[in-house]
Amino acid sequence: MSTAKPALPTTVPALEAEIAARRERLGHTIDELTHRVSPRTILQRQTEAAKARFADVATTPEGELRVERLAAVVAVVAVVGGLLAYRRLRRH
Template identity: 45%
Template sequence: MSKDQTSSLESEIEEIRDRLAGTIDELIYRGSPKTIAQRQVAAVKAVYVDPVTGEPRMGNIAKTVGGVVGVGLVMATLRMITRTN
């Protein structure tokens, strides 16, 4: 191998190492619990707040509140039924 070929291979290997290091850093960042939690919070927030205007999405809020109240009523009703028997 000539000196030019060796130098070329060394620089190519160094570039590959740099790319791999960047990829590994990105994977570590994406897989960190803090980053995952931030993504999940943003996803839930996007359901209830319009990301463009910042206005609350009342339809989705009402559905959630209705579901929580409904589950609470069902649980209270079941508790009352089981206590009377």
């Protein structure tokens, strides 16, 4: 197996065109990387991932709500909230 490299341009205008094309591709790559690491894009990606995880937990594969799981989550939140309220009232 030989990995043939494309022939390099041999004329000055061809070299200049190749350099310009590579500069353009590099610019697009830098723009894409800048977009991927921007805080807004990262936040959007994380939000979409959290929504997907919630949808997986809260719904069946058929798309119906898993009431027992949602009820368990609500119960845990209520208990924790009640404990925090009790502790706060107890301190004062």
